[in-house]
Amino acid sequence: MKIMINLIKNFLTVLLVFATIHVDAAESDIVLGPGDVLRISVFEQPDLSLEVRVSESGTITYPLIGEVKVGGQTPAAAERKIAGMLETGGYLRSPHVNIIVAQLQSQQASVLGQVNRPGRYPLDSAKSLADVLALAGGVAPEGGDLITIVRKVEGGTNREVVDLASMMRDGNLAKNITVAGGDIIYVERAPRFYIYGEVQRPSQYRLEHNTTVIQALAMGGGLSLRGTEKGMKIKRRDSVGTIQVLDAKHDDLLQPDDVVYVKESLF
Template sequence: MFRPFGICPHFFIGLIGLLILSTSQADYLLGPNDVVRIAVYGNEDLATETRVSDSGKITFPLLGEIELGSLSVGEAEARVETLLSERGYVRNPQVNITVQEYRSHEVAVLGFVNKPGRFALDTASTVTQLIALAGGVNPQGDDRTIVTRTRNGQTYREELNLKELLEEGKASEDIFAEDGDVIFVPRAPVFYIHGEVQRPGAYRLERNMSVAQAISLGGGVTPRGSLRSITIKRRSSEDQLTTLDAELDELIEKDDVIYVDERWF
């Protein structure tokens, strides 16, 4: 069940791609603007390519308008076979329907992915599979993704941690996307380090990162730097800026500004 509201670094792109699965086209639910090709074995004159109307109907030789909207491809084949047989047009008909253009079921994949855009749900697809179709998460993307969907006038949000899904054996917690979903990969959280470090600047914040690890990312301290004189500027939940004396094993938070001071002597 989709829960109300509560990618992954670029090196996961290949791993996500391995999750792409295919399901039979027979399971696809037909909808408005889908283009289908219908063929009847042994009756080439009945072969038809047609578009599903907004009301879910198609036009087929001999049968006229047929309601196929919201049926799976397999169910639609069975319906056409039944009508051809019951009306005496074809004995034991064998109908094959292939979807030429998927237009009725789409998902938007946005944010920090390599190829953001809209993607057709031509098969049952999970969130990670659709992110893979969007080229994977780019280096600035977060480990998490947010899925938003609207049903019966209510908006629901689901947050998934792609790193946990792929690295920690939690793939079963992945969810299947539905028509109209918006999959958004936000920018990864960052921290800033300044003062007496070799490479000051902004860096990606990983989970459970300590001050010591942050300094290491910054290239270590300069010869004039002091590991005993480190401060962190941090904004509280009330948006108040505070300055804290930091220890090397202290965990840092999103948007922290770490400053390594000079030695006093």
């Protein structure tokens, strides 16, 4: 019977080690921080099992050993630290500590603006900008190509703008940055232009990449029966807010918030 009990214990120990290795592989790149909720257990020591939240100073209070600094460490490193403190304190011999991250509050990114599912998303592993946008359901139909990332840095904040469409067109993934906890990702609304006057469908339209005046005219349904391509104008606001009226040529490229006016034919 004693041999059988020892065999069962050894088998359970192997299972625990395997489970710990599996968790370590899945969470190897998670860094613990304030607000995270941890479930901590020690093999064959049920009195040492507890659920605890990491404090703002990055510490937890654990039975027998008191305050433990876990902020900035991976779960695997925190497991080794607690096990070492239990052993050096003379409480247990070769303890097997297991940590499961029940809630990952410290490592979250906020995704706002024109996405299908705005919200806060946990970074339970290393995630790129494209990964986090995918978690948020991708860019919504009203979303534009420009993505703004705001992150805290020492002494303030840093703002970076990524042209998602350009990155995809060029295949340059250097801008597909790794998102960090606390980052704010904002997807801007797609720029618009306006067309009115003698067109079939005067309205506002999404300004696609390199949209020309003649393309804008087509998007507006073409000329009305009284319209003419001669004398078309572009109303554009300059950097100081003054509206300029420009002669519109077919191949002129439109800018955000341009207003295209199509005149009535005199004949």
